[in-house]
Amino acid sequence: MELSKITEGVYAVTGGTTVSGVICNSAKEALVVDTGLDESTARRLTRMLGEAGLLIRWIFNTHAHADHFGGNRFIVERTGAKVYAPALEAAVIQCPVLEPMYLFGGAMPPRNLRNKFLEAESSTVNEVAYRGPMCIGGIELEVVPLPGHSINQMGLAVNGVLFCGDAFLGEGTIAKHGVPFNVDIQAHLRTLDFLAEQEAILVCAHGGMYMDAKRIIATNRRRVHEIADAVLGSLESPCRTDEIARVTCEKFGVSIQAPSQYYLMKCAVSAVLTYLFNEGQLSMEVNHGTLLWSRKT
Ligand SMILES: [Zn+2]
Incomplete structure (x- = not known):
């Protein structure tokens, strides 16, 4: 340390x-x-x-x-x-x-x-x-409000430095987690847009200091869209949330092994399902007691 x-x-x-x-x-x-x-x-x-x-x-x-x-x-x-x-x-x-x-x-x-x-x-x-x-x-x-990764995350700005919590992640952390944990994708994307315009030195809790964060912010944004595409790609036919989470995670090299990881990943993928549903790209229905997501054509 x-x-x-x-x-x-x-x-x-x-x-x-x-x-x-x-x-x-x-x-x-x-x-x-x-x-x-x-x-x-x-x-x-x-x-x-x-x-x-x-x-x-x-x-x-x-x-x-x-x-x-x-x-x-x-x-x-x-x-x-x-x-x-x-x-x-x-x-x-x-x-x-x-x-x-x-x-x-x-x-x-x-x-x-x-x-x-x-x-x-x-x-x-x-x-x-x-x-x-x-x-x-x-x-x-x-x-400074930086919601998305967590429901009401706030950063702290002082003397040209902005401590960002987990509003974005470093390259290595994105590669390690595959599907970064976010609970509100719409808010997360707005937060990334906001951060991309900041002149301050950004401090990322899992990535370090960035004098110019535009590239890493773009990498974070790109991963969100890649995950959304992977979720849509997993829906050739109606599918359960945990099955979508499994397929999506595998696409990014993550295999779910433990209960804690299962619930974290299910939550992260659920946030993407909410985002796509609210964007009008998905529908949800209950069939024989099972909730299924479908892609709207
Ligand atoms: Zn966090």
């Missing part, structure tokens, strides 16, 4: 699975953007910032996925940091079972879905962060 300076008082924490951000004021008080997966990440982060002479006073969570807020609990207990998070995301951070629950269709999920990758330790959220300017500890910030 390493603290990489981006600009005066603004750093990226690299070397872990999630790139966190650190923003500090002249009193060496620090705001951490996303805290990583768990206590072990948070311990290393806290130690590293301590060694750099920084005191963690605030946390901003871009969204409520376990690898972005799982370190909150430890940092809050250790430092008393105040936590900011967007509305809705704040609800999941405070009640993390909601994540495996929504993936499981709203029912209480079985024990094996209640793992640290889907359900982080809960954390308090002291203040809901809304879009617009915000001043914390004398630091002038801007909360």
Whole structure:
């Protein structure tokens, strides 16, 4: 884990699975953007910032996925940091079972879905962060809506740097995941359009820093359309959601092996089904108790 300076008082924490951000004021008080997966990440982060002479006073969570807020609990207990998070995301951070629950269709999920990758330790959220300017500890910030990957994801802009959470992914991460996780494709595409126009240095939590992000944003957009085409291609005849998910994932070299992965991929592909349905390209019907999707001709 390493603290990489981006600009005066603004750093990226690299070397872990999630790139966190650190923003500090002249009193060496620090705001951490996303805290990583768990206590072990948070311990290393806290130690590293301590060694750099920084005191963690605030946390901003871009969204409520376990690898972005799982370190909150430890940092809050250790430092008393105040936590900011967007509305809705704040609800999941405070009640993390909601994540495996929504993936499981709203029912209480079985024990094996209640793992640290889907359900982080809960954390308090002291203040809901809304879009617009915000001043914390004398630091002038801007909360920027970046929905799509998560329902109410927000980025944080400061000094010409925009921490983007998972609004887009790096090339390696796209290749690894094949079908990136997004819950609202229409919103995700609008977010990508917005990001492509930004002059700021973009920090992507699974990809690093981009001085010029146009190419990587285009890669992200292209993958969305490739997935939508793959979903349409899987519908030679009416098909169930999980079968469409299997065929689509295989097309991108992903074979679904475990229940957690099954529910994540089913959700990611369901978002594409919603998008295509709302665009008028699909229809859905229940046949003998089974929900089937069809391509409209
Ligand atoms: Zn995420």
